[in-house]
Amino acid sequence: MSEESGLGGESGLGGERAAWAAAGEAAARCGVRVRDLDEIADFERVLGLFDEIWHPDPATPPITVEVMRALSHAGNYVAGAFDGDRLVGASTGFFAAPAGEVLHSHVTGAVRRGAGFALKLHQRAWALRRGLTRITWTFDPLVRRNAHFNLTKLGALPEEYLPEFYGPMADVVNAGDESDRVLAVWRLDAPHVVRACGREPYLPAVPRGAVEGISHEGGRPVARAVEGPAVLVAVPEDVESLRRADPAKAGAWRLAVREVLGGLMAGGARVTGFSGGRYVVRVEGEEAGKP
Structure with missing residues (x-):
């Protein structure tokens, strides 16, 4: 068969x-x-x-x-x-x-x-x-x-x-x-x-007290303090179009996500999912990273 x-x-x-x-x-x-x-x-x-x-x-x-x-x-x-x-x-x-x-x-x-x-x-x-x-x-x-x-x-x-x-x-x-x-x-x-x-999308819970690690301001990334039990890391809506229209802005997003998401993961934090255009990253607790 x-x-x-x-x-x-x-x-x-x-x-x-x-x-x-x-x-x-x-x-x-x-x-x-x-x-x-x-x-x-x-x-x-x-x-x-x-x-x-x-x-x-x-x-x-x-x-x-x-x-x-x-x-x-x-x-x-x-x-x-x-x-x-x-x-x-x-x-x-x-x-x-x-x-x-x-x-x-x-x-x-x-x-x-x-x-x-x-x-x-x-x-x-x-x-x-x-x-x-x-x-x-x-x-x-x-x-x-x-x-x-x-x-x-x-x-x-x-x-x-x-x-x-x-x-x-x-x-x-x-x-x-x-x-x-x-x-x-x-x-x-x-x-x-x-x-x-089975077509049931996985939507992670956003922990109480989650902070914005990166947010949008005028289409540009703004990195913020990441102290808290969880961090939300935003990404641009369409980075492929942004690369063509504004390479400098796309490059700013690359560096911001590398610094915040990459830094968190290198420090032991765990991504628990993706919701509303943002990675949900658990920083504290034994359950970090578990759906």
Whole structure:
């Protein structure tokens, strides 16, 4: 039976059978079929799709056909979402440390609304089938829609701030900015993740006494004192448009979020979710970071 429609037994990690069912429902809702890829022709289509999304420098694509071929042949994750014969989304990932526990999702992109969610749920079911407990990936903490998707729709949580993770990037989306990332960790068996995969968004509680670590003033970030049990870290509404319209203002946001969010996380604070365009960061208490 194919991966996209397979229904395995219960794994004890949120339920493999339930995970495949949720993945199938997500795919059906947006009219796609998700399947594993293992042919050169499919990898070339993925490369074309990613070029359509990011418009990278031809010398530095997000992934190459050769690497996808190697990943697939070695049993790693390479999958595509199809509307008929048209590829509308794709995702690649590889096994990571600790061995037997983690899949690192390297690149995921989609041009069909809902296809990204369907791909991630397929990826989760695929990982559960192999006994994995976590999927990790990096994303730009300034991109609000990605924070909403990763934290609210999926229930992943940032667990590490990574300044200038990729070095200079030459694609249309990231060019002219520094490549800070956060490492998102998707704990596949967490109750709030199971609910999110069932289309119940994860909305964190904002602790009493939370303070504004960064706020908007005239579109610019204003960093404030971060003393308190929790800190709210705002991000711009659309940093990608801001990079083009006002690079200096976009750069100010980068530095402010790096200082406040990065500083808090480096000091042991835990991001508990994303709400109203702001990261909710718990500073005190043994329960910090737990949904």
